[in-house]
Amino acid sequence: MKPPRALHVPFELGRPFGGANKPEFQRKVLLTALKLLERTDGPILENFNENVPISPDEIDAQEGWSCPVNLPNPVSTDNFTSGIMNEISLLQPWYDHSLKEMKGRKLDGLTSLNKDQIVKFLVDWTNDHNIKSRIEGESIIRALKLAADDLRHFYYQAAMGKPGIRSDLEMGDWFYGQTTAGLLFIEIRKIMMESDDEITRMAGRTNYVPNAMLKHIENK
Structure with a gap:
């Protein structure tokens, strides 16, 4: 049996090849x-260290974008x-608006929590690393990831409630650079x-901070 090989990419969950409409x-x-x-050789876990390129048109469309709150x-x-x-609490109205605009499709919902x-x-885990998983049937490491993904997806869905094109980089800079939730993810990492x-x-x-967002760790 040949050793496993994996390419770790710094893109958003659900976008394993980066942004849409960028075939090259x-x-x-x-x-x-x-x-x-x-x-x-192996097993292999290789990092892909390039970010999704942004065209001049996308830059123009993104100019001035900010979180709706x-x-x-x-x-x-x-x-x-x-x-x-x-x-x-502040993001909830924009989350609800985004959910309506997306006809009920939601990014979060990976857990029942x-x-x-x-x-x-x-937060409890950051204070006591020996606590038990709070998702039935999942290990503590897996449960923490699922819970973190749910929280991050809530933030992203709320931010998507404001019209305009948002790149992965722009959304990440907001989450990891301007929110307390982003600080928590950095602390967990x-x-x-x-x-x-x-x-x-x-x-x-x-699982917690994409390669493209490691710059925010250095700034903390």
């Missing part, structure tokens, strides 16, 4: 992945819960990367 870039991602089949400055790591719950439960779960457990370190490296 998508082909490059695909060929990079297929190229791994030529290697005989003026969120307060992110709070410190000492008070994640109140900061995130305040952001959720409500927003209060998700935030409590994630930091804690996991310091773990003695290899699987936990891998989860921290791949």
Whole structure:
């Protein structure tokens, strides 16, 4: 049996080849992945370190885009819960509007946890790494990822309520650079990367902060 090979890409969940309507870039991602089949060493986890290119027309369309809500400055790591719950309250009307515009299609909903439960779960884990999974049938590492994805998707769906084109990079810069939830994700990654457990370190490296957003870690 040949060793497994994987290409880790810095794109949004559901966009494994980057942005839509960019065939040349998508082909490059695909060929990079297929190229791994030529290697005989392994297992292989290779990083794809390029971001989706943005055309001049897209730049013009994106000019001036901002989150539909003026969120307060992110709070410190000492008070994640109140900061995130305040952001959720402010974003909820835009989330509802986006859901209506998308005819009920939603990005979140990976878990049955409500927003209060998700935030409590994630914050509790940063304070006690030995807590049990709060999603039945899932390991703690998997449960944390699903809960985090649900929270991030809520933010992204709310931000999509404002008209205009948004690139993955633009949305990521907003989430990781201007929200308390983004600070929480950075903190979770930091804690996991310091773990003695290899699987936990891998989860921290791949699940919470895309490669293109690592610049926000350096700014914290």
